[in-house]
Amino acid sequence: MILARTLVRLTSFVLLVVLALLGLAVATITVDPSGVSGLLGLPRLSDAVGGWLDDLAADGPVAQAGSLAAGAAILLGLVLLIGLLAPRRERLVRLDRTDHGTLSARRRPLSHVATHLTEQARGVTGARTKVKPRRRGGGRLRVRADRPRAASTKEVEAAITSNLEPLTGPFKLKAAVHTRVGGRGSRVR
């Protein structure tokens, strides 16, 4: 989807440039119709590409390349349509839904809170977290924490899981906690 949207933006820019050039050509034709043919070099262009167009019409490698290019163009068009028309889904984690209303949060604040809670756990020297929402509410929380070599993996992971409980419990987040030995300078907080 990111690729499709990037392609849409790039193609929009290129098409705008082409549109501007076409506008310039139309303006030139309007001012001086007789000089346009010579200005654009249409007779020379016809001589240059005439043979290639004949090859394209006949059976052969040029025609096959043309077919492949046409197929690629159709595929590109479909990707552009998907990028343009597919609805954007806001990446919200839905935490709770009752008759009184819905409670949701964007991924960034949840990730921010999770990092804060993880870094408060005993034995953690650094942390990175990532929240992935689920369509039916809640989501997954991936935690990667650094610990000193002397600290026990199980103890640190248990401390992190316990610290995350105020977030994972009410928010229906399933936490996956992984720790690794931090780099030089890692110290227990």
Next chain:
Amino acid sequence: MAELSATAPDSARVRLARLSLDAALAVEGVLSGDVGSRGMHVTAGGTSVVRGVRVAAEPGGRYSVDLGLRARMVALPALADAVRERIARSAGLSGAGDQLGAIDVTFHDVEDAGAGFPASVGSGR
């Protein structure tokens, strides 16, 4: 005509949006309203624009309130409950209680105030 529209009173929808946002901002732990990355949490009517809340009519003559908020790093479910309670109380006091429908709360951002989490949530300032 321009003068008429400039001085026209706010609609019930805009009044409820303003009331809801003011009530939410009065809750300790809420920092500000936030329109969100796509600018969806906005209520506009006439010449008034209320940023940070979207109020829409529901069947039955009520209005749903959808708040977009920035908050301190506190327990968010408790904060959302406090916000709902405050809005319901404000709406009741202003006579708009029967217009109030569901109240959705979306937290767009949290700020670390340096305090531990979860900090307590206050019901008012």
